[in-house]
């Protein structure tokens with residue numbers, strides 16, 4: 001069976017160019033970048049080249065890049081590196097667990113945390129950020145794009161609020177990097193997290209952008225690696241892969257790749273909305289017009305990264321649909337966490353005020369440059385068929401039909 005992967009927000013495969021760039025550093029050029037001899041120098045040069053490539057994606061200085069093991073480590077470094085007991089943190093209720101759970105742990109350690117609510121369209125209101133400020137606020141952490149809905153947050157406005165209040169601003173850009181342009185000066189963030197495996201670099205790679213002069217306590221202590229900001233022998237091949245992936249992602253923002261992904265997302269979303277009753281978009285008031293391109297802005301809906309659509313299919317269980325689609329070869333995501341046998345609806349959709357039944361009936365489709373128009377065509381056949389079949393079987397649907405007949 002042909003398999004179709006539409007779960008790029010979970011992870012993406014390596015691009016062949018990325019693997020090719022990494023390969024020498026897995027076998028022949030295996031040096032430790034801290035070694036003085038030529039093996040070490042080769043590894044060091046490769047890391048510094050990757051740092052330049054990553055900096056270009058974020059429009060920052062190479063020296064402001066600290067390589068980490070991924071988004072989770074970067075987020076944790078931002079939170080635990082800045083805050084001390086008695087400090088106040090402002091974050092949002094729709095952050096990824098890498099921020100949310102770190103913030104809860106910080107609470108246990110005596111840090112005061114405000115979790116901001118979001119609008120029904122999944123956006124943090126900058127006004128709420130201003131209102132939450134306290135004399136002891138030391139950090140604001142609001143993500144750039146949400147992993148489940150793709151909704152882009154007003155980070156530039158939040159950056160201005162942070163600058164005026166002279167507070168450190170961290171943004172988790174894991175789901176934004178490579179999908180929309182990022183300019184750290186325009187955002188005004190001091191810290192920014194990025195993960196390699198969301199943009200076709202290996203899993204276990206990532207970085208933290210640290211604005212020059214921003215003081216923070218490292219998470220890991222040991223050698224003087226990464227200018228004493230992150231101890232541990234560098235993952236040279238992984239870093240080289242991340243650099244190459246960043247270079248490719250940057251090109252993709254202007255060479256038509258990103259736009260093509262946006263057009264495919266638009267066609268998938270519009271097609272499913274047209275074919276399926278009682279189905280809608282989570283995170284957009286209205287659906288973007290066909291071919292909305294890179295971002296569905298303003299009137300057309302909330303701004304979203306171009307690759308993501310989160311849809312609800314009322315009167316069925318999202319998990320059941322996910323499994324039915326997987327059996328037919330289409331991989332998507334449910335956005336809910338299965339723990340001890342019970343399926344918890346997504347905290348993001350709950351924070352947006354979706355009724356639990358609708359949150360449970362939602363699926364995320366997230367595309368990458370590797371998806372094709374043929375795959376969109378296939379999904380436009382598979383999803384409506386699976387939804388119709390499951391609804392026929394669902395008790396909620398039988399009840400709905402019985403009520404309709406009785407009226």
Ligand SMILES: Cc1ncc(COP(=O)(O)O)c(C=O)c1O
Pocket residue numbers: 009010069070071072073075096098143145146147172174175195196197204205206
């Ligand atoms: C928004 C966001 N932040 C952080 C992470 C964690 O990144 P990593 O998997 O590199 O630890 C993810 C991963 O899904 C994410 O989507």
